[in-house]
Amino acid sequence: MKVIAFNGSPHRRGNTYHSLKLACDEMNIRGIETEIIQVGGKPLRGCIDCGHCKSIMDRRCSIATDEMNDFITQAITSDGMLIGSPVYFANMTPETKCLIDRLGRVTRNNGFLLKNKPGAAVVAARRSGEAFTFASINYLFQASQMPIVTSSHWNFMMANSQNDWEQDEEGLETMRLLGENMAWILKKFAG
Template sequence: MKVLLINGSPRAKGCTYTALCEIARELEKDNIETEIFHVGSKPIRGCMACGGCSKNDSSKCVFDDDTVNIALEKAKEADGFIFGSPVHYAAASGQITSFLDRFFYAGSGFQYKPGAAIVSCRRGGATAAFEQLNKYFTIANMPIVSSQYWNMVHGNTPEEVQQDLEGMQIMRTLGKNMSWLLKCIEAGKNAGVPLPEKEPRLVTNFIR
């Protein structure tokens, strides 16, 4: 089993990375493979809703000049996902927002794979950013993995984040909970428990 952890901070080894590393260590203790993927510090295009990704059914975005398609390839081998972001103006970073809009719009195969979000902030705005990130899971049939408190750490540097003892414990608990849920899903598959039966997709437009 493998969990792909996406670092949505422009800083490759900053506060968000510190929190993700704490989760990864807990997963690896439980023999879950991990990979931390950095979205990068270069600009990431926003989704234009062109529909090009669905026309060729490739699960690939038509824009191929940033890290989105690289991550989509890695996602095919992942059994679970954790997305991390710093808090910018009480919201997720611009990088991870543009990244996830295209990642979920162009990608496929996320259904019934557990997902979790974590945020890192100096002081405030964490719950708003956390709520924003969780909405990607709730539109994609993904079970959300929780912890003992909202998944956030506080600090202005990696060293300060490490001093947030409660925050780091929350990250470890999240790792344990992700591992437990992945193993429960695997046990269900081995026991012959089928996935939920899907109805044909209905779309209702209120203006006719």
């Protein structure tokens, strides 16, 4: 079994990455393979509503000038998914939004290709906007018929600057428990 974790932060090893890694490490301990995929900082285009994914049904977006089709393929072939984003002006990063819009359109228009794959949002924030960002990411999972994996609290890591994630004790425990719960659910689904 494999879980893909999309890092929507432009900081490759920032607070969002470490939040995702904490959850992934817990899954790895429990025999679940994980991979963190860097999305933030990539030159991604937003959905242009061209209708290609509705009419062609080839599991691809018509925009072929960026890495999104690779991300879509990785999501489709995974057993579960985490999407992480820092909070930028009370919302997710533009790259995270591009991922959600294009991934969501292609997979829904091709027969709900993410259906029954567990998913979870992970958010790193300085002081506000985390609940809105968390909800916005979870809308993809809900609209895709994906079970949402929970923890002991909302999946937030409170951090002001680089490596502040280590100071948030509740956030550390929340991310570890998220990874534990994701592994448990995947194993239950596998029978």
